[in-house]
Amino acid sequence: MPQAAETTLAAAGADIVMYEDVFDDPDRLYRCVDTEADWRQEDITLFGRTHKMPRLVCWMGERPYTYSGLTHPAAPFSPAVATIRKAAERIAGSRFNGVLLNLYRDGRDSMGWHADDEASLGAAPVIASVSLGAVRRMRFKPKPHFKAETFGVDLPPGSLLLMKGATQTNWLHAIPKTAKPVGPRINLTFRMIV
Numbered sequence: 001m002p003q004a005a006e007t008t009l010a011a012a013g014a015d016i017v018m019y020e021d022v023f024d025d026p027d028r029l030y031r032c033v034d035t036e037a038d039w040r041q042e043d044i045t046l047f048g049r050t051h052k053m054p055r056l057v058c059w060m061g062e063r064p065y066t067y068s069g070l071t072h073p074a075a076p077f078s079p080a081v082a083t084i085r086k087a088a089e090r091i092a093g094s095r096f097n098g099v100l101l102n103l104y105r106d107g108r109d110s111m112g113w114h115a116d117d118e119a120s121l122g123a124a125p126v127i128a129s130v131s132l133g134a135v136r137r138m139r140f141k142p143k144p145h146f147k148a149e150t151f152g153v154d155l156p157p158g159s160l161l162l163m164k165g166a167t168q169t170n171w172l173h174a175i176p177k178t179a180k181p182v183g184p185r186i187n188l189t190f191r192m193i194v
C-alpha cells in the first residue's frame with residue numbers, strides 16, 4: 001500500500017479530504033471490480049416519466065439499501081471490493097457495511113445533484129468514495145440554506161475522497177456529463193447503513 005498524498009479541500013461547512021495513490025495498481029483493480037460486479041442499469045422515475053439511469057450500478061452490503069425509490073438487496077462483498085473496503089476503513093478510521101458501485105461507461109454517463117443524506121446513513125455520515133479508470137470531475141454546490149461558492153475536484157484513478165462531518169448537510173454533489181472523450185470509470189462509495 002503506497003503512502004497516500006492527503007489534501008483537505010478548503011470548503012466551508014464541509015469536511016472533505018482527497019487521498020491520492022491509495023492503491024498500487026488501480027488498472028488491475030478496475031479490471032477485477034468490473035468482472036466481479038453484477039452491473040445493472042436501473043430505471044428511474046422523475047416527474048412521472050421513466051428513464052434509464054445514465055450509468056450502471058451494483059450494491060454489495062450486509063443490509064439492503066434504498067435510495068431514490070430503488071431497493072438493492074443485501075449481497076456479499078466480492079474479493080477485490082473486500083480488499084478496497086479494508087483500505088477505505090483504514091484511511092477513514094470508520095467501518096463500512098455497504099458499497100454502491102457506479103460504472104460511468106463514457107462521458108455521457110453521469111450522476112445528478114444529490115447529497116448522501118438518507119436517514120439510513122445517520123447524521124453526519126462518513127462516505128469514502130474510491131475512483132478507478134478515467135478521471136471525472138465531481139462538482140459541489142451549496143444546499144439552498146447554505147451560502148458558498150460552487151467548486152469542483154478531479155477524481156483520479158486510485159484515489160479516495162473522504163466526505164464526513166457536515167458535508168452532506170450543507171452540500172450537494174454531482175458527476176456531470178462531459179463532451180471530452182473519456183473512457184470508463186468505476187466509483188465505489190462506501191457507506192455505513194445504521
Ligand SMILES: O=C(O)CCC(=O)C(=O)O
Binds near residue numbers: 100116138155173187
Ligand atoms: O461517482 C462518484 O464519484 C460519485 C458517486 C456518488 O456520489 C454516489 O454514489 O452517491
Ligand SMILES: [Mn+2]
Binds near residue numbers: 115
Ligand atoms: Mn453521492
